[in-house]
Amino acid sequence: MSKKQLIMETALELFAKQGFEATSVQQITDQCGISKGAFYLSFKSKDELIFALIDYFMMQITSDIDHIVSQAAEEDLLYQFYYTIYQSFHKHSDFAKVLFKEQSQTFNKELIVKMQYYDQLISDAILSMLERLYGKDIARIKYDLMYCIKGFMNTYSQLFVFYNVPLDLKLLAESLVEKTNLLAKHTTVPFVSDELVEMFKFKQPADKAAAKELLAALLDEKVEEMEDSIEKESLLLLKEELLQPKFPPAIVKGLIENIRQNPHCKWIAYLLRRYFA
Numbered sequence: 001m002s003k004k005q006l007i008m009e010t011a012l013e014l015f016a017k018q019g020f021e022a023t024s025v026q027q028i029t030d031q032c033g034i035s036k037g038a039f040y041l042s043f044k045s046k047d048e049l050i051f052a053l054i055d056y057f058m059m060q061i062t063s064d065i066d067h068i069v070s071q072a073a074e075e076d077l078l079y080q081f082y083y084t085i086y087q088s089f090h091k092h093s094d095f096a097k098v099l100f101k102e103q104s105q106t107f108n109k110e111l112i113v114k115m116q117y118y119d120q121l122i123s124d125a126i127l128s129m130l131e132r133l134y135g136k137d138i139a140r141i142k143y144d145l146m147y148c149i150k151g152f153m154n155t156y157s158q159l160f161v162f163y164n165v166p167l168d169l170k171l172l173a174e175s176l177v178e179k180t181n182l183l184a185k186h187t188t189v190p191f192v193s194d195e196l197v198e199m200f201k202f203k204q205p206a207d208k209a210a211a212k213e214l215l216a217a218l219l220d221e222k223v224e225e226m227e228d229s230i231e232k233e234s235l236l237l238l239k240e241e242l243l244q245p246k247f248p249p250a251i252v253k254g255l256i257e258n259i260r261q262n263p264h265c266k267w268i269a270y271l272l273r274r275y276f277a
Contacts, residue, residue, distance in 0.1 A: 002225040004042040005264060006032050008056065011049055016094030020050055051114075057095065058118040060263070061088050063270035065122060067260065069129045070273070077129060078180060082173040085153055086160070090169065093160040126150065134184050141184075143192035148183055152176050211275055215242055218268050222259075231265060234258040238272060252276050 010031045014023045025046055029039050043049040064084050072080040089096060126146045130138060138145055156176070159167055219239045226232040234255045241247050241255075256276070260269035 003032075003034065003038060005225070007034075007039060007042055007049065008053055012053055012095055015050075015053070015098050019098050020046075053095070055114060057092060058115070059267035059270075061085070062118050062121050062125075063260075063266040064088060065125045066270050066273070069125045069132075074132055077133060078177045079173050081129060082152075082176045083169055086156065086167075086169050086172055089157045089160045090167070096157070096161045123150070130184075138184055141187045141190045143194075143197055144187060144190050145180070145183055147192060149180060152179070211271075212242060215268075215271060215275060218271070222265060222268055225264070231259050231262045235265070235268075242272075242275075249276070 007028060011023070011028050014027060014031060018027075023046075025036060025039055028046075028049075029036050032039075043052065065081065068080045068084050069077070123146060126149050127142060130142050130145060156172065159165075216239065219235055219242065223232060223235050223239070226235070237247075238252070238255050238259070241252055247255075256269050256272050259265040259272075
């Protein structure tokens, strides 16, 4: 584990127990067994660390959703989608509680832009899932259905954040599958049109050369962080493929799956899958 990863995991645990404000850099470094100087080599401030943790949390959720949407069998897709989302919320519920409680102190313009970016990626994944599941039957209502699903995600996630009770993830996923299918089958009055979507859609530049440069830099960073392993070897091979393509798609897919299994490589795996798609 790199020093940066150690700091993030330790801070996540302390923030969940004490809150952002009550946790000092000194407490984090003491728990890590490192100096303050070592902390500031990784993060300029505690705020930067908080943003990095939120960024990491959203990367995990976004990449997990994308993986399910692209890999799950159609008959199991919607169930796996909901189950994966709430499993993530359940896993990080302590941190989510702190984030909801102290969001007025942590949300700034930079973070709002990031959240819009992740929100758009999740929207795209949901629309892709709806296309696979229902095809042209929901062409007129696809955006309304997408917003309903996002509403389910946000509303039911509060059960994990605000109520300390055991929850049956399997039952919750099954219940939301039923609700979603009913909406897809019976909704007849669409509200969100293509024109309305274009008015507020958050766009990102689609420059392939810029994406390639960014991916190369991220791959170098990950290779530097990791010890010798199958994941590190896969990252090196993916870097070669990025710069000089030579592998068949099946090999590239396998290499991406190798690194996706590592929790610290999920985001780069997600970006690579989109790049090579």
